[in-house]
Amino acid sequence: MAKFGRKGKGGMPAISTASLPDIVFMLLFFFMVTTVMRSADLKVTNHVPKATELKKLEKKSLVSYIYVGEPKKQFRKIMGTEPRIQLNDGFAKVSDIDQFILSEREARDENEVPYMTTSLKVDSDVKMGIVTEIKQALRDANALKINYSAKKKVE
Secondary structure, three states, rough: OOOOOOOOOOOOOOOOOOHHHHHHHHHHHHHHHOOOOOOOOEEEEOOOOOEOOOOOOOHHEEEEEEEEEEOOHHHHHOOOOOEEEEEEEEOOOOOHHHHHHHHHHOOOOOOOHHEEEEEEEEEEOOOOHHHHHHHHHHHHHHHHOOEEEEEOOOO
């Protein structure tokens, strides 16, 4: 009779890496879909007021933002401490709003222009005078759909 012997200890089999590319691409697509790019760097403080009756905007791609607030610390030496208007990435005056709305309309498709909304993100400490001036400038630019941004008030 022949003797059967062991050929040594085989150890653990290697882990299969066949599904690794699928997992990597799945994670990549997940982060690409869920990541939101900030369109403008805020140069003003913006603590929006709280409200109870809120409605979400449906198409955020058709929204143009106007930020109003006190300049951040690094800009206070140049701009002072009075509330300022920020359009895109720069400070602006009320007279610049007309050109801003015109450039936003030109960047959109002609069919989307009637659905454009202007969202005012105004700091809660800002006086109403500058907001009234902005609203008048928007009226003059024929941007009549205005939204006031707010956070949900926790009861």
